[in-house]
Amino acid sequence: MSADADKPQPAPHYHGHRERLRSRFSANPDALPDYELLELVLFRSIPRQDVKGLAKELIATFGSFAEVLSAPPARLTEIKGIGESVATDLKIVATAATRLTKGAIRERIELGRSQTVLDYCRAKMAFAEREEFRVLFLDRKNMLIADEVQGVGTVDHTPVYPREVIKRALELSASAIILVHNHPSGDPEPSQADIRLTQQISVIAQSLGISVHDHLIVGRNGHVSLRARNLLMPGG
Template structure:
């Protein structure tokens, strides 16, 4: 009969003093999971991962040890989607147990990087000829905003982006718009055209009666100054509505 190894004897032979059953019982189930997930990502590509695993992979950087799968799933449950997680404010992220200031900042940083990458695609060429890039940009910027936000894209004579500015922020269902302020800023920037953009936090991008009335006021103010209003885009989680496509401009 073999003499059992003591803990001291096993020092040079790690884990030999644990029986297989004891080892599986005492070792956390997530040990090795990070390496396995990284290997799957490398072999199959990041696009093959479900949202919670993609988020989990990112959380590895901010949380160097421990099981972050529950946190990834909790974030997705709390905000509803990966895009909404990244679009959440630091204050909103910190309402989730396990999310501290550093992790909240990391997630906000990831969103800002994605937003800037999308903006580059819009800024490089005339907006009118890169409409799909513009839609991707405004969706990234506004689809998951918790409060209504009104912004204006100011364009030059070649329809290239001069500036994208938030003109006003409001409540969950209203952001006041002042046509004179929009036109004043357009003149300051020597803009030849504008595209109006705002979001519907409730998700449905269908323009409201108030949206239509406000747009008519801006168009009238712009016409007097020979500034074109190319479109008014309403962004929601469920899509983007174009006033021009709907025949409202």
């Protein structure tokens, strides 16, 4: 046996990097770029490996920290180094973040005008691969009664029936609703079909004393509020 074999082996270089990164996070969490925040998550799942390159590859592939967490497990495991257990850990973080935001929503009285609603909807839908139509049902104090997906469609269309939306609002005794859907293309600009659907729902809702607070369209590239565009009712 050589003398070198008896010498203590130096710690892998990434050990010091991990401690430095944790210290930077503790000092200022918001200062870390997406790939370094993702590294911190991967530290837990992959304890004995340099994960900086893997984090950067994930960001390059999917676009951002949020998009990595929102990616389907099957897509994640296409990346070398991401097995099923690591993909599951990433989805746990995504689910925890969504539930945290949803918990914050339940504490907001001014739900219809809350940035938290937008953050929640973006986390749930902005990076989905198929179009989803979601309705937030509110009581008289604008507290959340229920959050339900009314339809899931293709990459550019979701079948939604205005009377079914209002029927569900009546079943829940909701006083107001917020409509939300995503554009998987990333561009949140409303189509004419989006505007027509919104106005149809608003007309029926108004006749039954239900307020439509807004229709939010979310995508990777931002969001659009149809209330802000004055497009909730015909003639707007």
